[in-house]
Amino acid sequence: MFFNNLTILQLGLLLLQGSTTFAKHISSQTCNNCSCVIAETLGPKLSAGASFAYSTVAAPRWSEFDAPDPGLVVNVATESDVLITVQYCNENNITFLAQNGGHGWGQTFHLGLEGLLINLSGLNSTTFNADKTEATIQGGALVRSVVDAAYSNGAQIPTGNCNCVGALGAILGGGFGRLMGLYGLGVDNLLSLNVVTANGSQLTVTPETEAELWWALRGTGPNFGIVTSATITSYPVTTAENGAWAASFIFTEDQIEDVVEAVGALDLLPEMAVFLYYAVSDGTPVVLVSGSYAGANNSDGPNAFASITAVGPVVEQAAWEPFNEVNAGGDSFCAKGGYKPAYGAGLAELVPATWRSIWNEFVDFVAINGTSASTVMVDCYPMEKDPDSTRFLFVLSLEIYYQLQCCISFGKSVRSLWYETSGIATNATYINYAVGDEPYSVVYGDNLATLESLKSVWDPSRKFDQFFPL
Structure with a gap:
């Protein structure tokens, strides 16, 4: 293609x-x-x-x-x-x-x-008000450009963690990221949205002007309009504070249960974000934990991750980085093209036995020719700002075309293992990590009926019918 x-x-x-x-x-x-x-x-x-x-x-x-x-x-x-x-x-x-x-x-x-x-890529500006407490992001801006603009203006904006992803697309789906413990989900920081609606009108939507549409756009935006720009809260910080202690730890296969238990039991402070991966490095499957601790360059980061390092990583790298460089570790995910079916699930807890089973399937899977870029990953964030949220998980699978069915089978199998020990009463996933084969109650939860009702008001002809259409 x-x-x-x-x-x-x-x-x-x-x-x-x-x-x-x-x-x-x-x-x-x-x-x-x-x-x-x-x-x-x-x-x-x-x-x-x-x-x-x-x-x-x-x-x-x-x-x-x-x-x-x-x-x-x-x-x-x-x-x-x-x-x-x-x-x-x-x-x-x-x-x-x-x-x-x-x-x-x-x-x-x-x-x-x-x-x-x-x-929308030509609409890529990010501008700030005089005191840097508000930013206006156009619909084509990528996370990298928003983070760069915020850093150069002495501010932070809650964005996603992947530099090449559209900033507003990620935010409108919910908008989790490494700053959400401090500032909450990106979607909760929105102040106003400029939207092209299904009938070809341009509206500025706020909680005061269109309360129901405002509610629907923040989480299911692609079903209700095209957001051409948005104003969001930004947070002024000093240069010394505008960064994070960032670390990566590699563990061996025999440490899986200890690593998963340590990550699951970690006291996630507001400044923290933690990521647990299964990946392939130099042809060998590895267990990787990475994390960040936002704030000034001090000992808080190492202390916060002490229980992880206590497991005994075989490789450890850590340094304080300015915030416009903190996301760089994920740039390997930015390569476009290729066939990448992806499967996600929301978890409230991590079960070591489940992750051992996933590891066994992962090792068998990446032994197949063409699968070595596949990754299993869990994102863990402090939820004090969003207590009803779960930890968000997803699996990324890269597969060459003639083995595509094998790739799909692997993704579905891992998702099933997650569901079985998710720690939540019903299956759930984050819309930005959903696949499309789930019942929409899994994607939209208890909001499904209300969203369907609002869809009939704001888009009765179903003009916006591509992204998990209501």
């Missing part, structure tokens, strides 16, 4: 509207008559910076597994371009999907060649 390092032919398309000439750069790759007509008729309505492409190389997905495959990509340059494009699609009965980082891996996408993808 994707062609890395593809040289795209850039053609000048002159579109006339009255006496004004519009130049839109478009790619001729796989152009079909329908797509060309859309570009020719939509182009004059958009800003001068907007452009078109006829290949998904212009907006690649993190995983090609069940990825959208649009006939036309519209690279918007202004928030108004998004509104105009949605209005055009509504007028011409064209299916559309908005995308930023392209990391949504759910198997519910069905955008085909007759559809149009709105690429």
Whole structure:
């Protein structure tokens, strides 16, 4: 589907509207008559910076597994371009999907060649008010650019941990990250949302203006509109405090039960985040624990993780890092392309015996040719700010295509093991880590009926029907 390092032919398309000439750069790759007509008729309505492409190389997905495959990509340059494009699609009965980082891996996408993808990556600014207590993030900004902007402005913003993920996409799904113990979920820090709705209107949504839509957008945003920008609380910090003690520990197979028990029993302080991995390093499956402790460079981090180091890691690396570098350890997850079915589950506790069973399956799985980039991972966060939340877990599986069924079987098996000893009464998962084969009660929980009711009000024609559609 994707062609890395593809040289795209850039053609000048002159579109006339009255006496004004519009130049839109478009790619001729796989152009079909329908797509060309859309570009020719939509182009004059958009800003001068907007452009078109006829290949998904212009907006690649993190995983090609069940990825959208649009006939036309519209690279918007202004928030108004998004509104105009949605209005055009509504007028011409064209299916559309908005995308930023392209990391949504759910198997519910069905955008085909007759559809149009709105690429938000050109909307990537992050700006602050005078006292740095509020930030406005555009819909195309990635986590990396938001963290960089916050750091250079002497502030912190609760974002996700993966630099290449769309910041607002992660936040609108809930928005957990390594700062949530201090500031709460990203979604709880939102102040206002600029939204293009299904009927082609632009609204500024706040708790005061549209209380029900505000509630629905914060957690299920892709079902109710395209958020072109959002204002969120930011937290001024000094340079000395704007960082974290970050560490990585590698353990051997015989230490699994001790490691899992230590992580599960860890006193998660608000400044902490902990990650437990099964991965392959230099051809060998390994157990890895990484963690961070936000704040000034002092002894708090090592003390907080003392129970982990007491297990006896065979490799230990630790250092204080400025906050704009703390997420760099996850950049290996940012490679796009390839088939990566992913399965997730919410857990309230870690059971050592379960993790031993998962390890046994993991070792067998990564022995198969082409699977060595696969990872099993658990994220652990302090929940004082969000006491009703669970610990969020997911499995990432990279598999070459002809062995895809093996990959899916492995992911489902690990998820079943998690469910069996999750420590919660009913199966649950985080929407950003859901797959699409779960009952929607697992994804939306007790909110499902209310969300379905609001969907009939705000999107009765089901224009937004790609990402776990209600």
